[in-house]
Amino acid sequence: MKINTKPFLDQKPGTNGLRKKSKIFMQKNYLENYLQSIFDSIGKKQGETIIIGGDGRFFNEKAINIAIKMAIANGFSKILVAQNGLLSTPAASNLIRIKGAKGGLIFSASHNVGGKNGDFGVKYNIANGGPAPEILTDKIFLRTREIDRYFIADCADFDLQNLRKIQLSEVEIEIIDSIRDYALLMEKLFDFNKIAKFFANGFNMCFDAMNAVNGPYAKYILEEMVGAKKNTVKNAIPLEDFGGLHPDPNLIYAKELYDLMMAENAPDFGAATDGDGDRNLIIGKNCFVTPPDSLAILAANLHLIKGYKAGIRGIARSMPTSMAADRVAEFLGVEIYETPTGWKFFGNLLDGGKISICGEESFGTGSDHVREKDGLWAVLAWLNILAVKRQSVKEIVTEHWQKFGRNYYTRHDYEEIAKDKAEKLIENLEKKLNSLKGQQFAGLEVALADNFAYQDPIDGSISENQGFRILFANGARIIVRKSGTGTIGATIRIYIEHYEPPTGKLFLNTQYVLEKMINIAKEIVEIEKITDRKAPDIIT
Ligand code: G1P
Ligand code: ZN
16 A cells, blocks of 8 residues: 555546556556545455456556556456557447456557657546446546555466466456457457458458557458458557557558558558547548548448448448538438447447447547447448448549438548637637627528537437537538547537538539638638637648
């Protein structure tokens, strides 16, 4: 038992757990105090199992050892630790579920940079395999304000390399293969034989694991199980600092893959996943698939896949995600749910059997097989659909638009805005919101303008202030919200969308089509005026 009396968190951990610079986590007693605050908030440990792993970033093994020793001292009966400490977020979610664990600790800062000067993070997932709900994170946070002791076993560090069971009086610690169970789940859902035949017939792909946790998972599943060519998986070895890469699979940080896929001799299919393996990027030969389109296309075709052949129950998308999936839901006659940003809002819908597939515009897609978004799942789902339809990505996307219409879509991020300016912007917009309805902008009428609130259909809880929605009579939308994950200043995200029906112009350049809406957004939000910015920092 050690003592530390200082409250040590400046603010509530976000929906993705606690994320800070690695150096902050490495301060004396810091991680210990946070882990103890978790353990003090989750109730009984006796007779319970906990899963422990991380995405392999700097400080991963050290943190895992601290967590094992603290789980021992806090009275867990079984501690399952991923071999080499490597456990992707979706694989952790699966392990928690299939092992009947009380919960799991995932050491990751997702797609944030790693290394000594990078970021580190701790996330606690609950028994359904999903992120801790707010009621629990609030409890943990309150506990951090008063924590004055923690419990830790006094023993040597554990070797995480060799699979084995260790019995230490009352507690069993097991170093487990963290890939096997996940691979088995994928094999149950997808038709590996069909995908293997597709590869054998010459289909080729490139997968960028971004020197992050999914490298070994992708190598095993793609190259060993479904017969993709050797070296299909690039940057396959998880590195402490991701080899200096920013492990966020978007068009900026996965530029090498993007350039390869846009080249004349591009492979048929390209994909990437992030630091902890939950985000995905899908690119066909000369054809980037936006995440909202990917969600809609997967939803429309999921019944072609073995594990989903009964069809889907419903679809959910986060509010800023384009409405492409809504049209698929309408066609299929299933419910569409519009939830606030963040995967945790899908949890109840999945547990309650309301939806089979869900996604966010921020490169997150998943289904009811786990309670996290799942990067490799999305890649395999695409592969399975491609193998069944025997079409190129471009053909599938084209046909989809011709059937459902196209939701042209872009996201503009303004980063590191001074907090007072960001507040002013939000206040300004809030004030004019009520008067927007019925107003015309460049000939387009505002049909609805509100501050998005969500009532969970399962537990009835209400989440307010989830971003501004400005909907136009022609189906276009402007969404404005403040990021909940930015670390410096405030990040404002503006999402712009225009719907073009099947009979309309489907093959134009996105930024060109959206120019008018972008200008309307600037006029309404006044972002460049209030923040003195000339342009967004990132356009996706
Ligand atoms: C961002 C994404 C959001 C995602 C979250 C965690 O949050 O926009 O969709 O759930 O990261 O990966 P934001 O910074 O916008 O609050
Ligand atoms: Zn992630």
